[in-house]
Amino acid sequence: MFRRLVVVFDAGSESEQVLHWVQRLTAAPEAVYLYGLVPERSELEAPPPASLTVLDRLRHALHDWDEGIQVSGALETHLDTGGIVHVATKHGAELVVFGPHLDTSPRARVSAMLMLCLREHLPVLSIGRAATPSPALPSRTAVAVAPDGRGLGAVATFLSRCAVRSELIALTSELEPEQASHLQALGRALGIEQLLHVEALTENPANSRAEVFDVAALRSGADLLLVPADALADVEALMLGLFGARALQEARVPILMLPRAQPSSAMFEDTYAVSDSLAAHGLSPRFAVERVGFMSSVSVPEAGDLTVFEGGNTLGQGRHTGGTAVLEASWFEHTRGHHALAFSFAGASAPRDLMPCYVLAPEKPVLLVDSLVEEEALDAARALAAERYHLVFVRLRDSDSLAQQRARLREKLPDLPWPLLLDASAWLDDARADDVPRQVDGQRLLRVATRLAAAHIPIAAVLTRDAYKPLHPHLRTLSPEESVALSRTTPLEPLPIPDESGAFARELVLAGCGPRREGHDIAFELDNRLARESLLAAIDAARSTIHWQCYIVEDDAITARITEALKRAAARGVHVRFLADALYSGHDSFGALNPALVSLSETPFVEVRAIAPLVGVPSLSELKQRNHRKLTLIDSTRAFVSGRNLGAPYYTGFDEVDLHRDTPYRDIPWLDCGARLQGPLVGDLERAFQAEWTRAGGEPFDIPESAPVGTMAARLVLHEGLRDTHTLDAQLALIHHARSRLVLVNTFPLLLELQNALIAAVRRGVRVEILFGSVRPHHGDARTYFPGGALREVADHYVRSRLDAVIEAGAIAYELALPTLPTWEPSLEQLCPHVHAKLLVCDTTAVAVGSANLDVTAAYWESEALVIVEDPPFTERMLGALESLFATSRRIDHEDSRWRDEVEQRAWVGRNWPSLVG
Numbered sequence: 001m002f003r004r005l006v007v008v009f010d011a012g013s014e015s016e017q018v019l020h021w022v023q024r025l026t027a028a029p030e031a032v033y034l035y036g037l038v039p040e041r042s043e044l045e046a047p048p049p050a051s052l053t054v055l056d057r058l059r060h061a062l063h064d065w066d067e068g069i070q071v072s073g074a075l076e077t078h079l080d081t082g083g084i085v086h087v088a089t090k091h092g093a094e095l096v097v098f099g100p101h102l103d104t105s106p107r108a109r110v111s112a113m114l115m116l117c118l119r120e121h122l123p124v125l126s127i128g129r130a131a132t133p134s135p136a137l138p139s140r141t142a143v144a145v146a147p148d149g150r151g152l153g154a155v156a157t158f159l160s161r162c163a164v165r166s167e168l169i170a171l172t173s174e175l176e177p178e179q180a181s182h183l184q185a186l187g188r189a190l191g192i193e194q195l196l197h198v199e200a201l202t203e204n205p206a207n208s209r210a211e212v213f214d215v216a217a218l219r220s221g222a223d224l225l226l227v228p229a230d231a232l233a234d235v236e237a238l239m240l241g242l243f244g245a246r247a248l249q250e251a252r253v254p255i256l257m258l259p260r261a262q263p264s265s266a267m268f269e270d271t272y273a274v275s276d277s278l279a280a281h282g283l284s285p286r287f288a289v290e291r292v293g294f295m296s297s298v299s300v301p302e303a304g305d306l307t308v309f310e311g312g313n314t315l316g317q318g319r320h321t322g323g324t325a326v327l328e329a330s331w332f333e334h335t336r337g338h339h340a341l342a343f344s345f346a347g348a349s350a351p352r353d354l355m356p357c358y359v360l361a362p363e364k365p366v367l368l369v370d371s372l373v374e375e376e377a378l379d380a381a382r383a384l385a386a387e388r389y390h391l392v393f394v395r396l397r398d399s400d401s402l403a404q405q406r407a408r409l410r411e412k413l414p415d416l417p418w419p420l421l422l423d424a425s426a427w428l429d430d431a432r433a434d435d436v437p438r439q440v441d442g443q444r445l446l447r448v449a450t451r452l453a454a455a456h457i458p459i460a461a462v463l464t465r466d467a468y469k470p471l472h473p474h475l476r477t478l479s480p481e482e483s484v485a486l487s488r489t490t491p492l493e494p495l496p497i498p499d500e501s502g503a504f505a506r507e508l509v510l511a512g513c514g515p516r517r518e519g520h521d522i523a524f525e526l527d528n529r530l531a532r533e534s535l536l537a538a539i540d541a542a543r544s545t546i547h548w549q550c551y552i553v554e555d556d557a558i559t560a561r562i563t564e565a566l567k568r569a570a571a572r573g574v575h576v577r578f579l580a581d582a583l584y585s586g587h588d589s590f591g592a593l594n595p596a597l598v599s600l601s602e603t604p605f606v607e608v609r610a611i612a613p614l615v616g617v618p619s620l621s622e623l624k625q626r627n628h629r630k631l632t633l634i635d636s637t638r639a640f641v642s643g644r645n646l647g648a649p650y651y652t653g654f655d656e657v658d659l660h661r662d663t664p665y666r667d668i669p670w671l672d673c674g675a676r677l678q679g680p681l682v683g684d685l686e687r688a689f690q691a692e693w694t695r696a697g698g699e700p701f702d703i704p705e706s707a708p709v710g711t712m713a714a715r716l717v718l719h720e721g722l723r724d725t726h727t728l729d730a731q732l733a734l735i736h737h738a739r740s741r742l743v744l745v746n747t748f749p750l751l752l753e754l755q756n757a758l759i760a761a762v763r764r765g766v767r768v769e770i771l772f773g774s775v776r777p778h779h780g781d782a783r784t785y786f787p788g789g790a791l792r793e794v795a796d797h798y799v800r801s802r803l804d805a806v807i808e809a810g811a812i813a814y815e816l817a818l819p820t821l822p823t824w825e826p827s828l829e830q831l832c833p834h835v836h837a838k839l840l841v842c843d844t845t846a847v848a849v850g851s852a853n854l855d856v857t858a859a860y861w862e863s864e865a866l867v868i869v870e871d872p873p874f875t876e877r878m879l880g881a882l883e884s885l886f887a888t889s890r891r892i893d894h895e896d897s898r899w900r901d902e903v904e905q906r907a908w909v910g911r912n913w914p915s916l917v918g
């Protein structure tokens, strides 16, 4: 609202005009300072001068309107540009009104207006000599608009401050189609009813721009013309002063000049751009906000506030951080179909500070398309969508700006003036996918679809362009070829999504988790010795089959003990099938053979197979898409789903080693975890094993159903290389739905998307605790390293660099430390070993345990298996065990001085770590 006004008027004029406009633009202001200009007189006149009468009339009229208004008035004979600027600043004016001047010089009037508006940043209303108040209601305001929309930010701010609503139209010059759709969107958001071309409204060439716009405004029925200074180049403003002064003086439609948002040089100006978004009940629409600079360079703008306009109203105030704006779901509760929005950026240094976008509340299923699919697939998508689906594009990388991508889509699909363009990173909050390879963009597209489907937006299909077409059990994915073939045949219906009650269950289902199955008996094992003994006992008790899948197989004494047990079982007639990743077990790749597996394979009733053997020069994908699962299945009735590979670090108890200062780092056991389970999931695990077994050339085998044996509920989550991201999405579901507590146990570099999800959890009040270990083990408070493994110290810095932001946000981290045991040299004080376990605990609701680390390799590249146990007593037992580990560990929070001292070192390693290593 304008609270303080300075009104400069010709004291020989009528008072109605001034009063009309003060009332039109403001609710009753606090103070009005009236300055009447009078000609100099040499002697007193008998009757009161007309000027005094006008001043009094205005004063009385303002008091009649609202007696609280503080009105002061003065008559001046000399009030030049400097004088007007002086009184305006002296009174702290928020609006300066120039009434009709009859006798002052037009040049002086326009110079004062430009000075106030361009230098003092004040809105200035100029009421021309020929103006008459519009008797008709509602009033109509015309907005002079630059072809690129520049200046509409100031208009939006003015509209939100203006007392009286008015019908709005925009006046502009002939536009390019791209400019037209940009302006139409902004216009809709600001409540502008029509976009009219001044050329069409003014047949006769006029002498000045001021005259052209005056004629156009009058012909379009407007009684007020808004001219944002940002829409004028400085040269234009000068021209207005030099050649348009008289036209301004004579104007029939009053002009309100709005000051610039920020002074800037148009040539080097940055602009903002905003992606589009989708809305649904309970879903907060997410938008990418980017800054486009010189030569179309795209960057993430600094965090800032924004105001969102829709349909001529201010929808609300929001904030963008890290290039993403998340708006309130409640703002869109009643939205249906497409709605134009305009984002105004507070404190923006870019003059085009009001940017348009659309939000769509779908009324039909959505066909989600990678925005960079080739032309043929774009046409197929258009044909497939027809009138049946909303066609929605997704930008997967921000190397091409939103504007470039929209322009490309508009060019290829000219019937879509505003192709709806979402941004994958905005939905996934994955830090612009900086730590995620491009090969997985198809998966990222599918993951956007699962986020939308979680909010009950029906997805007809997801059209990717990637070599690795993503797969999902409940969402249809199409390659470009499939989309072309399908566009000629039948329409698609969204696949059914199993209906499990509750948002958490729905997100787990959409994460690709198996169904929640009851009837289990499940225990976890954090103790390596007990894990080994229970495994050996199960092997020794096996009667028919032992199926083992592993990633790393060490050739050491522990492996020998276990393989001896497998051989004993085979000697009893138990069929042993052993499946190992060919690269990491060192078996059957590049001509290498693992002696432990060779020995095992030479045993009758034992078959050993290698997964994805490598020969010759492998591709990146062959090297990275390894099978990381660790499963053991006994007699189709018992399963071990674990983080443990086969070897001494995983199956040696801390109390089984004689530790001293000279113990080689390799001989220090690791903290690990696995689950032993019985019940229906064993059959599912066996089927997963069989799929890998047959893929590796093995013969299929019978899989009996596993009967319920207990009361516990659990789900199986299987992730298969670049095909899907099921384990990542399951981990995220646990993080998204935690209400009070999250505990993570892992020592792998946290995926940035998981990092952001954890930070969000901390911010919504969840207690987040992370137990991590030392890749290079050490002892004592002074951090003395065991001999060897110096390079592992760098890995430690890298892993820890990814914890910094979460700890800074308020999470508590624990560096595992174990008090000395009787078999250790007492002077060690404490042991800080590696933590290899992969655990995630969500409240007392769920525990995820298995092979999946919390890093990019597990999330995208490798194949993983984990079990989500949904059993509060199990979770409480797990939390109890972890708390006893926390109790002896080194607690780190954001105030920890030792931790802070190393922040730069960690950050340097974080920046320079080779991304391929993961």
Ligand SMILES: O=P(O)(O)OC[C@H](O)CO
Residues within 6 Å of the ligand: 551, 552, 628, 643, 645, 836, 853, 857, 858, 862
């Ligand atoms: O130690 P693992 O079995 O979790 O494997 C580590 C590898 O880096 C897997 O990505």
